[in-house]
Amino acid sequence: MRRRDFLVGCSAAAAPFFTPVVMAEGPWEARIVVIILRGAMDGLDVVRPIGDPDYGWLRPTLSQQEGEIPLGEFWAMHQALAPLRPLWDRGQLGFAHAVSTPYRDRRSHFDGQDMLEAGGNDLVGRPRGGWLNRLVSAVPNATSRTAFAIGREEMLILDGEAPVSSWSPEAGLSLSPQARRLLARVYEGDPLFEQASADAIAIADQVSLGSGESAMVEGVNSGTEHAGLARFAAERLREETRIASFSLSGWDTHNGQSRDMGRALGRLCDTILTLRAELGPLWDKTAVMCLTEFGRTAAENGSRGTDHGTGGAMIYAGGALKGGQVITDWPGLSEADLYAGRDLMPTRDVRAYAGWMLRQLTGLPTSVIESTLFPDLDLGADPKIVL
């Protein structure tokens, strides 16, 4: 998105504006998909600690929803995740619980998301850009196609110095060769416009030449925007792209949580199943991480919802990962166990899970992850999520 080398083969007016070039193979084979769940997903409702003695009274109505899926004695998965049950059974879906970023106390969506995507320890003096972008810059031979930010929304997580691409499946652009040359002229001297428009043209070309082969997925609402994001991501990942990121919103369940959570999880199921179907055999090399800015209050609020909290859950899926487990150092839910007397206590930094996954999937040394990707993070022990 930001750098010249995306435009290999193009020179301003004389040559054809964009010449497709053979992109270098990505530096590793794994496909990494990071989905930002905007709005603060309630981890305690997604993966319910049904064996915890305090769970029921904290959540008098939310704990009584029908159809939840038991995951052993202690845990149950939200009923809306039923379509992912086969993935759980096959060990391709798992959770890390009681996790959070280092963000505390203010409980603002926007700051919380910035913190999650920037990857630092603090908002003040936070690292520039996002940690996925720093991952790209830490990898030799990365090209701008190595990573793709997908969808209409700005993705801070992929923003930064390293070349990345961004696109929304609904954009299209068809221009005459003369119009392309002249466009380059009218953006000369304004690097922001120059770069963005050149990238727009290049991506539009590539997308219009794309395979367009679309596997139908049974039970998936495939005409929707989120399925479109997943399809586009899979298309890119089948090519030279190795990292894709996009966001899903609708998690801010202040009231009527059971309805809104069901919808949001339905979209997440569609998204993951579309990725799996479209990636085909590559699914075995794929790791999907679903991260949210923070969790929600341990207790249900007055309107059958939950308010902004602290600790939450991470969802992960993919054939490259070891699922079928809820990984956690469970803090408990008694009043004394809660953070600030109200929220699930985070017992591990969610960046440690992301960091270990990246460590194993990309071969990047621990020191780079602890310094460049997530400055000052202590990765700790390997949770061994990668197969």
Added chain:
Amino acid sequence: MAIGDPEMAAIRFGLGLGPLAEWDVRPDDMLLRLVGRDAAAERWPIPTFSEARPTLAEQFQTTLDMNAARDAADEARIAELNALRQTYAEDMSTLYWESFRNTLARASLSRDGFRERLVEFWANHFTVRSENSRTRHLVTPFVEEAIRPRLTGRFADMLWAVTIHPMMLLYLDQVSSIGPNSRVGRASRRGLNENLARELLELHTMGPEGPYLQEDVRELAELLTGLNFRADRGFVFETLRVEPGSETVLGQVYPATADLENVLAVIMDLAHHPATARHVSRKLATYFISDTPPQAIIDQMATRFDETGGDLLAVYEAMLTHPLAWEAPRQKVKTPFGFVPSALRGLGIGEAFFDGAPRGVLRMGFERQLTVMGQDWQRPVGPDGFATLAHEWVTPQGMAGRINWAMTVPQTLVDDLPDPRSFVDVALGQGATEPVRFAARAAETRAEGIGLVLASAAFQRR
């Protein structure tokens, strides 16, 4: 660039250049027009929330009537009510599209451009979003009622009007916040919802850097517990929902009187806080002048804010009379909803187009295209509204949307596009650059020539 340069006034503080209107605007004129008649609203009317039909009360009544009819198994009545609902649905859709069209028309044709820009700014500052079909037609009427008439008054008055407005009470969940120890709270076992309290501090007044803590958010939420909206009665203050006891917000104690005066007091205190003056001034300067506005302008504005008790007209004047507001390079990028009407203005699209614009054209030629450019009209992702910084809009996809619109839509709107060579001067004035002139000359078709001018950085920046 001198203070009050007419072109700069039109481009930076107004709606852009064009062949139809007179653009000889000076800062004093801008402010005079702003306090004068609202001619654009008279010509392109949008009902206020109270006037807009169907109202929430009407829709609520239909639900009650339908329940009664179903209980009585009164088939004729049920059919009648279904027909009424159908009529409502059509009315809502009509109003939504009329509001879209009239907002577009105002932004394209008004001679009082600063007013339209300020409406956009404040509507974004106090973002509300419709989250179900019952209120989809009511977002513009909210702006028309709570914001547009208060552009030149005190900040505190606008803050109060939006805070107690049904659309805000609904959007930020105040309707479901109840004092847990209030009569209603104890009986229903329901409790607080902090959403409005948090956004009041973080977005509407002092900003995320403000000197407040989680305890302030909570105490403020407790103070706000009486604010409610009832579909049949509108805004109400309900003592039975108020959390008992006094509350302390930012060190100020508000007594346990459980009345609206108490809420008014805390909102006034927040509105007049120095951190609010700084946050609002910075945000205005960032919106109009630069992504990194000079501190001197912000200081001048914030000082006037403090001196005048938040008199917005004085704050705008402080901005417009600062030389740096005119000297800063053209760095801002128009939002999609700034770009598209400014293009229509440049093209001289007249009133007749808007009067006759069919819904299909509005949808396919405008609303959808704005979405691709990154601005889903009235549906920003969160209460922080749409982005304002250049790099947030100038992305590959955003540019695909802008270029595509510029190249393809104008030719569908007029029989004869202007000559691109003269259009350069009309649209860009002294901002015309040699590369844009060259492109306008060298384009293969008129449509491409116009598209190149409109897509150029010179036109996109202000």
